[in-house]
Amino acid sequence: MLKVLFIGGNGIISSACSRLAVERGFDLTLLNRRRDRTRPPIDGVETIVGDSTDAQSMRDAIGTRTFDVVVNFRAFSPEQVKADVDLFRDRTGQYIFISSASAYQKPVTRFPIVESTPLKNPFWQYSRDKIACERVLMQAFDEHDFPVTIVRPSHTYDRTLVPLDGGWTVIERMRQGKPTLVHGDGTSLWTLTNHRDVARGLVGLLGLTRSIGDAIHITGDEILTWDMIANELAAAAGTTAHIVHAASAEVAQAFPEWADGIIGDKAHSLIFDNSKIKSLVPDFVASVPFSLGAREIVGWYDEDPSRRVVDHELDARIDAFIARVSERV
16 A cells, blocks of 8 residues: 655645545545645545645654655745755655646647647746746756656636636626626637546556656646636526626736736637546546536535625626726727
8 A cells, every 4th residue: 555645635636636545545644734624624544734835844744754655736936845855855756746737838839738848937927936846856856866746737626616717706796697707709728627537647646657757737638718618607507608808918907816827827728638647547537527517616605605705896896897898899
C-alpha cells in the first residue's frame, strides 16, 4: 500500500482526489492548516496540521515521516517549492506539483495545446508564479534527480463553484430575468473539467514512475463556448440567459477583480490534447458533461438557502455596466 501525502486535500480538485485515493486503497495523509467546512470531511485519512507557506511549520508537521508520493495542491510561489525540494528530497519517491494550464502561452498561437506548448503568460501573475515554480522543480530534477511530476489542470469546478465571474449572483440575476454579462462575443472556446474527472487522471499518476520528470495536463474533452456555459447554467436554474456581450478588455477594466483571469486566460480560446494523460493512465476518461455539472452546481446551492448569497454591490455594478454598453447599441 503506497503511503501518500496530500498538502491540501479539502479543496475543489484535492477533495475528489482524496476520496478516490482512499477508494483505491492508498494510505493517505492530509496536511492542512484547518478543515474546509465547505465540503464534508473525508473518511479514512489521517490529518496533520501545518502551514504550506511556512517551511518550519511544514518541517514540524512532517517530523521524520517519509512518503512514497507527495502531492502539493497548495504551492503558489517558487519559494514554497524550493522549501519542498529541501524537505522532501530524500523522503519521497515522487513529488507531484499541481501547476495550471493557464501557464501556457497567451495569446495561443497553435491548437490544440499540448504539454510542449511554451509557458508564457504576460497577463496573469498567478500563471507566471506557477511557471517559476515549474522551473525550480525541473532544475531540481535535472541537477539532483528530484522526482517531480508536474500536473496542469485547466478550469476545474465542483458543485460549489459557479464557473462564471460573479458566482451565485449571476445565477440569481438569471432567475430574476436580468441580463447575463458574457465577455467577448461569447463564441471563444473553453474547457471546463469536473473535479471527479481530474481525480481519475491524477490518482492514476500516484506512484507512476514513468511520469517523473514530465509535465501532463488533465482537462476535459468537451469544448464549450462561453454562451453555451451561460445557457447550461440558466437551464439548470430553470430559466433563460439573456446574454449581453462586451469586449473582454472593457469588462476587465470595469471589473478589475476579474481582470487577470479574463485577460490572462478566459478571453482566449483553449483546446487541449489529452493524449499524454490517456497514454499514461489508460482508464482516464472525462465523463462528466457540463450539462450534468451545471445541474449539480445549482442543486447544491438550492439545497441550502444560506449558500445562495447575492453580492448586491456587484449586482448593481453589473446593471450599471450593461446599461452603459446597451446605450451604445
